[in-house]
Amino acid sequence: xxxxxxxxxxxxxxxxxxxxxxxxxxxxxxxxxxxxxxxxxxxxxxxxxxxxxxxxxxxxxxxxxxxxxxxxxxxxxxxxxxxxxxxxxxxxxxxxxxxxxxxxxxxxxxxxxxxxxxxxxxxxxxxxxxxxxxxxxxxxxxxxxxxxxxxxxxxxxxxx
Numbered sequence: 001x002x003x004x005x006x007x008x009x010x011x012x013x014x015x016x017x018x019x020x021x022x023x024x025x026x027x028x029x030x031x032x033x034x035x036x037x038x039x040x041x042x043x044x045x046x047x048x049x050x051x052x053x054x055x056x057x058x059x060x061x062x063x064x065x066x067x068x069x070x071x072x073x074x075x076x077x078x079x080x081x082x083x084x085x086x087x088x089x090x091x092x093x094x095x096x097x098x099x100x101x102x103x104x105x106x107x108x109x110x111x112x113x114x115x116x117x118x119x120x121x122x123x124x125x126x127x128x129x130x131x132x133x134x135x136x137x138x139x140x141x142x143x144x145x146x147x148x149x150x151x152x153x154x155x156x157x158x159x160x
Contacts, residue, residue, distance in 0.1 A: 007091035010127050018082040022046045025145060030083035036095075036158045038087055042103065042151040043079040044144070045072035054147040057116060058107030064149040066112050070119030073102060076152035077120035081127070084156055096131040097124050099155040105148065106140035113138040120152045 011018065021030050022043060031040045044051060055062070057069040064072075077100075085091050102117030104110075117138040124132040144151050 005129075007094055007127055010129075011091070014126060016078065016127075018078055018085060019047070021082050021086045022049075022079050031080075031087050033087050033158075036160065037098070038084050038154075038156050038158065040080040040083045040154045042101075042145075042153045043076045043083065044146065044148045044151055045075035046079060047075060051146055051148055053149055055149060056105050056107045056110070057112075057149050058110035060107070063107055063110075066110075066116055069104065069116040069149050072148075073104075073117050073119035073150045073152055074123045076102075076150055077123050077154070080152055080154040084154065088158065091127070093158050094128065094131070095157045095159040097128055097134040097154060098157050100124070100134050100136045101153045102136070102138045103141050103144055103151040104138065105142070105144045105150070110140065113140045116150060117152070119150075124154075 028041050031038050053064050053068060055064050057064045057066060081091060100120055102120055104113040104116045
């Protein structure tokens, strides 16, 4: 991203329209602002109110392929950015992405969680450039809400 490019301009250049904020499926809010930081709740890869895939990530029949799960992690990140924008009004107020936490509902033999969560990390880098480089955790779990294959949460710092 060039110095003159903004996050909102990059979204347009990439042909990305952020989705509407996904309504919570339990007792929480999509994002909370605390001072200069916005913490998002874990975001599922919802598209038009539904999960495009369910189940465990892994290699084999009946499992969500890792490449598909990476695309779902990308969608989770876009849903998280929509939650951020709902509080800030614009992604141009984001100074940097501080942390990404990704959860992958994994078949017991699957150990490729980092590659799956790259789907989220890579799109953040495309949108924010150097400000999108972040600390990260990629965690394998037994199950996620609604049998989602992935879930991603963000911590972003806002400009002063």
